[in-house]
Amino acid sequence: MRIAISIDDTDNLESRGTGEIASLIAEELQQRGWGSCSYITRHQLYVHPDIPYTSHNSAMCFYAEVGEGWLEPVIEYVSGFLEKESAPGSDPGLCVAVPAKMAARNELIAFGRRAKGEVIGMDEAYDLARRLGVHLSQHGGTGQGVIGALAGAGLRMSGNDGRLKGFLEFGQPYRMLRVDELLQHPVVDVVKSVTGEALKDEDLVVLGEKPKTVLLEGESVLLVAASQSGNCEARWQTLHRKQLKAY
Amino acid sequence: MWHRDQRGNREFAHGKEAWGLAAEVAGGCGCFVADVEEEQVVEEELSCYNCRYRRWSVESFTCLRLPPLHVAA
Structure with missing residues (x-):
């Protein structure tokens, strides 16, 4: 089963970047034998004075191929990882989506595209995630990173956004x-x-x-x-x- | 080189594509630290555009390390 794992807002000015956190998560999933992971993509989101990003407002996403029974353990592990490893002052968010189980993938993709040019609130992100059956969770600070995490998953699933990390x-x-x-x-x-x-x-x-x-x-x-x-x-x-x- | 943005931050006055000026400023700056690879946007590493202390704004970026500019009396 292919899942998209997307994270946002895990860093501060002095810490390692969100891309490195994504790499560490992908490596650990593979080491645990839970699945294989794809390359990581970086997705640029809206730069606007009303958005409290650290310095660039980008989300990181990768696909993992995992067995059916591993979805919940993966979510639990990544959630704990973000809580332990995200930088002080950050507002980390996590999205885990199963594209094959989503009836309305286009809605997630459209959300991602909107997040590149519009200020969106956390309530809207949670509402959409709930409706689409996508895991969305916050792991510290204000939790604002859920917006970028959800958008990152949508943009990765669009297949037409972002640069590869590395x-x-x-x-x-x-x-x-x-x-x-x-x-x-x-x-x-x-x-x-x-x-x-x-x-x-x-x-x-x-x-x-x-x-x-x-x-x-x-x-x-x-x-x-x-x-x-x-x-x-x-x-x-x-x-x-x-x-x-x-x- | 810099101006004060609406929130009082020190904003680079030349936008996001003044490659030469951004390299020149970084070359003389004691605060420059290269950002992580995936956030670097120009070839020459020593450029404000590649610095971890630049925060992108709508038109340009603000510097989060140099002291803020004071309002002229």
């Missing part, structure tokens, strides 16, 4: 690789041009510093643009971080 590493510090070689990386599902031009397997891609994939159409996509390097061998280059800010 960057692509290869066995050696390659300066460029062919498209079919990039596709060998376990986290790269697709290599795609931002302008929509078709790529060939043998096309060369210049690798920028710390290349990163984004979530598009449910896949981890390495976006490339026409090469500016002056190297006539390479037709493409990976996007700069500045260009990935929009995802």
Whole structure:
């Protein structure tokens, strides 16, 4: 059974980030033999003076494949983890959704999209979670993180939002690789041009510093643009971080 | 370089895409600490845009480490 685990607002200015908390949870679930976990995605939410975020207002989400009987133990474990490990002054929230058991996934996705451009209250988040049969809980502080946690799950399920946590590493510090070689990386599902031009397997891609994939159409996509390097061998280059800010 | 926002915070006056200025300010700042990888948004690590003490605002970011600006008398 595939579940989405989404967390928000676990950090303060001096603590480790919410992304690291998500990584620790995913590692522990795997170590306990409860299931296997996917990559983690970061989802940007609304930046507005009325929202009490720490510094960037982003939620983190990952999928886990767990056995039917493990759902409740997972929720219990993650809840306890957030209570113990979240930073002082944070307002952590947890959402655990089972996409296959949700009749109205679109409502959760729509909530996620709204949370990128609207101030939403905790009551609305709890009401929606209850109606959709999604676990939503707060684990300290004001609990405001439930809004971002629910939104993060919806945005992950949309398949079209966010950047993956971490960057692509290869066995050696390659300066460029062919498209079919990039596709060998376990986290790269697709290599795609931002302008929509078709790529060939043998096309060369210049690798920028710390290349990163984004979530598009449910896949981890390495976006490339026409090469500016002056190297006539390479037709493409990976996007700069500045260009990935929009995802 | 900075102005006072409506809540009295020190806000970067040049928005979210002044790459050179943000790098220049961070280069001369004793408070800079790089944010976690997933929150870094520019290649050059030493940039206010990558600092863990920048708090994104609607138009720009506020610095949570430098002292607030005082209102001119």
